[in-house]
Amino acid sequence: MFTILDMAQPDRLEEAYEILLKRRNNTILGGCAFLKMSKKQIRTGIDLSKLKLDYIREDNGFVAIGAMTTLRELETNPLLRESFNSILSQAVSNIIGVQFRNGVTIGASVYSRYGFSDLLTALLVLDTEVELYHQGRMPLGEFLKRPCQKDILVQLRIKKSQRIAAFISFRKSASDFAVLNVAVSKLDDQWTIAVGARPGRAMIAERASRTLNKENLRAQDIEEAANIAADELSFGTNARGTADYRKALCRVLVKRGIREVILCKSN
Structure with missing residues (x-):
């Protein structure tokens, strides 16, 4: 304690x-x-x-989310449920339980850079910026790569667009942390694949994402991207799964994520 x-x-x-x-x-x-x-x-x-940092609102082409906003507010907010195929609502809806989500804040979740975070994985495939009091505004990916230093996360800013996105996670039980989670998004012909709970911090699979940047994807293209994602990222072992198990699971979840995005587009 x-x-x-x-x-x-x-x-x-x-x-x-x-x-x-x-x-x-x-x-x-x-x-x-x-x-x-x-x-x-x-x-x-x-x-x-x-x-007064508990808000979700539109702001000059962005969705602004205050640092004191809770996971539950992220899950139920109408604006977010209507944006990006509701990926953020989906990403947090299975975290522990409603009582827990009513207490956990967005700022603490993102600033702490937890390796098991479902939220970070989903945010990485959107055009997400973090705004810090001292260091200012920067892309989420850049923030995650920087060494930790004392600052205050003020808000997240997500660019509004026609980006299509999907989030998938695999858990041993409904209330457990994910063994692995995957987010996939597409804007025009540009794809982004992120994998988290490796059990390391979520990362974008850069080479795998570039493999998909073409028109008229075939089944072998999806298979290739999934294999590249599993090969380019590192995986570790903990109580929830071995590195080899996570690597095999990555291939499966990436393929599912890509197909879900394609299906969303066709609808």
Whole structure:
């Protein structure tokens, strides 16, 4: 169980950032769902609930999602259910349970870069940007590659487009973390494939995605892309599955994801 020695509820982002930097073990608090499983000692816990960062709205061609928005709000929001084939709603709908999703925030989920995250995999195949208080705005993929440093994730921004997307995950039980998850999207003739819970952090299968960038895909093209994705990404072993099992599962889920996107387009 973690301990907090002091609490702060700043009224401004500037104040929150100043408190965060004052001591090494000062920490931004989200839903604290996974923090509860740690033994971390926090000098000052910083609660962002006064900063009005719980929103999902359209903003100049983007869908803006505030950092304090919960997974449950992401799941049920009408705007997101009507966008990108409802991929974000699908991606979070099987995470633990409704009570859990009512507490976990988007900011904490993305900023922590969890390897088991279903949400990161889905976000990677959309045109997603993260907006940080200090470092500013950048593509999600760039953020995930950067070394961790203290900052505050303010919001996500997803470019609105006609992108078609699909999310698939494989779980041993409905409430368990995924053994592997896959997201696939297509905009015009450009495809993107992302694989997460490897059990490492979600990554885009760059070579596999480029293989699909053509018109009139054939069955062998889909098969080739699935094989390339399984070969170019690395997989590990944990209690949920071996590396070899995940690699074989990757081929199956990537093919299903591609076919689902094709089917969506034909409809």
